[in-house]
Amino acid sequence: xxxxxxxxxxxxxxxxxxxxxxxxxxxxxxxxxxxxxxxxxxxxxxxxxxxxxxxxxxxxxxxxxxxxxxxxxxxxxxxxxxxxxxxxxxxxxxxxxxxxxxxxxxxxxx
Amino acid sequence: xxxxxxxxxxxxxxxxxxxxxxxxxxxxxxxxxxxxxxxxxxxxxxxxxxxxxxxxxxxxxxxxxxxxxxxxxxxxxxxxxxxxxxxxxxxxxxxxxxxxxxxxxxxxxxxxxxxxx
Numbered sequence: 327x328x329x330x331x332x333x334x335x336x337x338x339x340x341x342x343x344x345x346x347x348x349x350x351x352x353x354x355x356x357x358x359x360x361x362x363x364x365x366x367x368x369x370x371x372x373x374x375x376x377x378x379x380x381x382x383x384x385x386x387x388x389x390x391x392x393x394x395x396x397x398x399x400x401x402x403x404x405x406x407x408x409x410x411x412x413x414x415x416x417x418x419x420x421x422x423x424x425x426x427x428x429x430x431x432x433x434x435x436x
Numbered sequence: 437x438x439x440x441x442x443x444x445x446x447x448x449x450x451x452x453x454x455x456x457x458x459x460x461x462x463x464x465x466x467x468x469x470x471x472x473x474x475x476x477x478x479x480x481x482x483x484x485x486x487x488x489x490x491x492x493x494x495x496x497x498x499x500x501x502x503x504x505x506x507x508x509x510x511x512x513x514x515x516x517x518x519x520x521x522x523x524x525x526x527x528x529x530x531x532x533x534x535x536x537x538x539x540x541x542x543x544x545x546x547x548x549x550x551x552x553x
Contacts, residue, residue: 370479375541
């Protein structure tokens with residue numbers, strides 16, 4: 327079993343739709359969690375950190391369930407510009423060992 | 437703030453040849469990472485440096501890959517001899533330091549795309 331797993335995708339959704347990404351991790355000692363976004367042929371960039379209490383940034387909401395070892399990302403009112411691959415990232419120790427999931431590709435269609 | 441610099445952006449070589457990639461992290465970032473990203477997959481850590489010391493190289497194929505960060509700043513990753521399955525994007529990333537919960541975000545360079553024929 328891979329340490330970080332994500333929905334296989336791809337997700338094709340119309341503009342304005344709400345889309346949810348799921349991620350599970352196997353190492354219960356994991357300390358911090360992130361969502362990164364990667365555009366085609368570009369480097370990954372931080373989208374948002376994920377906090378235990380859940381956090382929101384505009385149309386994006388991230389949730390963490392440590393007991394279930396599960397992370398989610400919700401995008402509301404999706405835009406064409408949200409089309410990208412979304413990578414779930416788990417950090418075992420602060421500052422070390424960032425482990426990436428395989429990513430889930432999203433295409434937002436007009 | 438200048439970002440993570442990488443070169444070359446693209447490299448095409450034949451199998452069994454050698455190649456080297458260079459990375460200059462964000463100024464002041466003590467931790468430097470090299471990741472390999474094969475098409476359609478997430479980045480996979482090859483090696484992590486803390487200043488000029490290796491923290492984790494457990495997934496580095498040491499029979500053909502080597503990396504160094506001699507002065508604790510820039511780093512080189514070398515592949516010799518290259519295999520077809522080494523075709524990938526090699527991403528360098530840096531972060532400020534370990535042990536600081538607010539400062540452990542990775543920032544990536546644009547990557548070096550390697551094609552092995």
